[in-house]
Amino acid sequence: MVDETALEARLAALETRVRELEDRDALAQLVASYGPAVDSGEAAAAAALWADDGVFDVVPYFELVGHDGIAGMVDDDGHQSLIHNGCGHVLTAPKIVVDGDRARGWNYAFNIRWDGELDRFWIARLSANEWDFRREGDAWRVVRRTNVNLDGDERPRALLRHSTESSGGMA
Amino acid sequence: MVDETALEARLAALETRVRELEDRDALAQLVASYGPAVDSGEAAAAAALWADDGVFDVVPYFELVGHDGIAGMVDDDGHQSLIHNGCGHVLTAPKIVVDGDRARGWNYAFNIRWDGELDRFWIARLSANEWDFRREGDAWRVVRRTNVNLDGDERPRALLRHSTESSGGMA
Amino acid sequence: MVDETALEARLAALETRVRELEDRDALAQLVASYGPAVDSGEAAAAAALWADDGVFDVVPYFELVGHDGIAGMVDDDGHQSLIHNGCGHVLTAPKIVVDGDRARGWNYAFNIRWDGELDRFWIARLSANEWDFRREGDAWRVVRRTNVNLDGDERPRALLRHSTESSGGMA
Numbered sequence: 235m236v237d238e239t240a241l242e243a244r245l246a247a248l249e250t251r252v253r254e255l256e257d258r259d260a261l262a263q264l265v266a267s268y269g270p271a272v273d274s275g276e277a278a279a280a281a282a283l284w285a286d287d288g289v290f291d292v293v294p295y296f297e298l299v300g301h302d303g304i305a306g307m308v309d310d311d312g313h314q315s316l317i318h319n320g321c322g323h324v325l326t327a328p329k330i331v332v333d334g335d336r337a338r339g340w341n342y343a344f345n346i347r348w349d350g351e352l353d354r355f356w357i358a359r360l361s362a363n364e365w366d367f368r369r370e371g372d373a374w375r376v377v378r379r380t381n382v383n384l385d386g387d388e389r390p391r392a393l394l395r396h397s398t399e400s401s402g403g404m405a
Numbered sequence: 406m407v408d409e410t411a412l413e414a415r416l417a418a419l420e421t422r423v424r425e426l427e428d429r430d431a432l433a434q435l436v437a438s439y440g441p442a443v444d445s446g447e448a449a450a451a452a453a454l455w456a457d458d459g460v461f462d463v464v465p466y467f468e469l470v471g472h473d474g475i476a477g478m479v480d481d482d483g484h485q486s487l488i489h490n491g492c493g494h495v496l497t498a499p500k501i502v503v504d505g506d507r508a509r510g511w512n513y514a515f516n517i518r519w520d521g522e523l524d525r526f527w528i529a530r531l532s533a534n535e536w537d538f539r540r541e542g543d544a545w546r547v548v549r550r551t552n553v554n555l556d557g558d559e560r561p562r563a564l565l566r567h568s569t570e571s572s573g574g575m576a
Numbered sequence: 577m578v579d580e581t582a583l584e585a586r587l588a589a590l591e592t593r594v595r596e597l598e599d600r601d602a603l604a605q606l607v608a609s610y611g612p613a614v615d616s617g618e619a620a621a622a623a624a625l626w627a628d629d630g631v632f633d634v635v636p637y638f639e640l641v642g643h644d645g646i647a648g649m650v651d652d653d654g655h656q657s658l659i660h661n662g663c664g665h666v667l668t669a670p671k672i673v674v675d676g677d678r679a680r681g682w683n684y685a686f687n688i689r690w691d692g693e694l695d696r697f698w699i700a701r702l703s704a705n706e707w708d709f710r711r712e713g714d715a716w717r718v719v720r721r722t723n724v725n726l727d728g729d730e731r732p733r734a735l736l737r738h739s740t741e742s743s744g745g746m747a
Contacts, residue, residue, distance in 0.1 A: 238409065238580065244587055245415055251594050252422050258601060259429060266500040270511045270565040273533065273555065279569035320557035322531045324513045327498040327669040329608040340612045342666045346531050348556045355528035355555075357697035360664045360688050362615065384615065384697075385690045386662035394612040398621035409580065416586055423593050430600060437671040441682045441736040444704065444726065450740035491728035493702045495684045498669040517702050519727045526699035526726075 254332065260374050261330050261337055261367055269323045277308035285368055285375040293382040293389060320348025322355075328365065331402035335369035338402040340394055343381060359383055362390035364397075425503065431545050432501050432508055432538055440494045448479035456539055456546040464553040464560060491519025493526075499536065502573035506540035509573040511565055514552060530554055533561035535568075596674065602716050603672050603679055603709055611665040619650035627710055627717040635724040635731060662690025664697075670707065673744035677711040680744040682736055685723060701725055704732035706739075 264283055271280035281301035284290065290298040290307070298304050307313055324346060328339035345359035366378040382390040396403030435454055442451035452472035455461065461469040461478070469475050478484055495517060499510035516530035537549040553561040567574035606625055613622035623643035626632065632640040632649075640646050649655055666688060670681035687701035708720040724732040738745030 238412070241412060241580070241583060241587060244591070245412060245419070248419060248587070248590060248594060249415070251598065252419060252426070255426055255594070255597055255601065256422065259426065262498065263500055266498055266512070267568065269497075269513065270500060270533075270568040274562045274565035274569065276566055276569040317562065318557050320555050322513055322533075322555045324497055324515075324531070326611075326666055327604065327608055329605055329612060341608070342611065342664055344666075346528065346555075348531075348554075350556065355531045357528070357688065357699070360666070360690075360697045362612075362664075383690075384662050384664045384688075385692065386660050391616045391659065394616035395618055397609065397612040398616065398618045409583070412583060416583060416590070419590060420586070423590060423597070426597055427593065430597065433669065434671055437669055437683070438739065440668075440684065441671060441704075441739040445733045445736035445740065447737055447740040488733065489728050491726050493684055493704075493726045495668055495686075495702070517699065517726075519702075519725075521727065526702045528699070 257332050257337070257369075257374070258330055261332070261339060262327060264367070264374055264376065265325055265328050265339060265341060265365065269325050272308055272313070272323050273317055273321065275308060275314065275317055277305035280308050281305040283376055284379075285370060285377050288376050289378045290376075291378065291380045293380060316347065320350070320355075322346045325363070328363075329397050331397075331400075331404070333401070333404055336404060337367040337369075337374065338396070338404055339363075339365040339367065340397040341365075342384075362394050364393045428503050428508070428540075428545070429501055432503070432510060433498060435538070435545055435547065436496055436499050436510060436512060436536065440496050443479055443484070443494050444488055444492065446479060446485065446488055448476035451479050452476040454547055455550075456541060456548050459547050460549045461547075462549065462551045464551060487518065491521070491526075493517045496534070499534075500568050502568075502571075502575070504572070504575055507575060508538040508540075508545065509567070509575055510534075510536040510538065511568040512536075513555075533565050535564045599674050599679070599711075599716070600672055603674070603681060604669060606709070606716055606718065607667055607670050607681060607683060607707065611667050614650055614655070614665050615659055615663065617650060617656065617659055619647035622650050623647040625718055626721075627712060627719050630718050631720045632718075633720065633722045635722060658689065662692070662697075664688045667705070670705075671739050673739075673742075673746070675743070675746055678746060679709040679711075679716065680738070680746055681705075681707040681709065682739040683707075684726075704736050706735045 281304040324344040326342045328341035330339045343361045361381045364380045367374050368377045384390045452475040495515040497513045499512035501510045514532045532552045535551045538545050539548045555561045623646040666686040668684045670683035672681045685703045703723045706722045709716050710719045726732045
């Protein structure tokens, strides 16, 4: 005879574990959505990856704030020129730490550009990235993405170091 | 006292969610299998990622059809010369949308080549990729992969734009 | 009336499937943790990805053995010079095969370096990687990582070929 209460406890444990796997997948997909959104010039789709008050901090160049800030970067002449000359924003699969309704991730982002004369691509930027995520209803959104070029400066090392702490540096 | 009917409903809901997570993992693994198959010259393994009637459309250069078409590309002198001179087909983790027994994905693919004289690698191609998948029994297969160089042309932008539509552009 | 024994069997099957998904995620996260650990210079964190007796075989240059060997590479002047001049160890999402308490994976690793004079990055190495993993308690660890430059040699092709065998070449 099977114990129904024990069955219920096993089921509840499994529901928690599946929810966590779904969270981790949703966060990885959020990161995988950035490149295709900006390289197709879809400003609203790129902005919607962020929370309304989300920040994209491209250290030390500029800090974009909110949906208008992020959409504005995509619609800007600088970005439009990049994608019309041939460009890929190529992001790697992140390391992710989830803590309830907050999460953090770390990965690399290439900014790669086409050179029609040399008939090849070149790497304009390779950055270390730290992502702060927040659950909003059924979805996850980016609260802050910090992006620093791996040019020997201490800042990208400090940022990636958070990934080696068990809490991911979350307070 | 635990309600058995309620337990069964929770279990059924969980089975559906786990199946979806398994689908998403299987699709990501299909994409991750391409590079190692072609860079080791395993023509049959590369072909088996596609459905029997699958298509690999390398816009605007050529369109490979079916297992013979895809295996033929791997066995071809052009590809064999690439891998014997040093080459990596490096694909990123895709964004994926699943709809029952069909799915779509978008990612980036590098074609990277070794230059022994300069003692470094160079990027011959960086393409936007769209994948159409179909469930066949227990496995997923590629029905169509479209690959377009990110050289400033409108076509890669149009293709990546599908990823920003909720349906992924599936009819 | 719901059959409790049937419910228990469905629950047990689901527990096995969720455990497998968790394993696959944990293994992918292990691989995603390497770059941020070494690019931030965190020697202990990098070493902890390996089992105590783990090996990192960088064919044909050197073979690092155990936590001391791996931490020593990170603390070494060569690696410290790389990261202080600007460098990224960028790894792709692996193909993974799990077999109980063992697993194998295959992916690509870039070694990318900053050139301040040319204001761009260049690709010093692109390697094929094979990973052997072992479950240790609740965690997975790397037992052996083999890394071979994709310079046209047969060795990286032989290594990637294992990924096309159903067993992943595990005995």
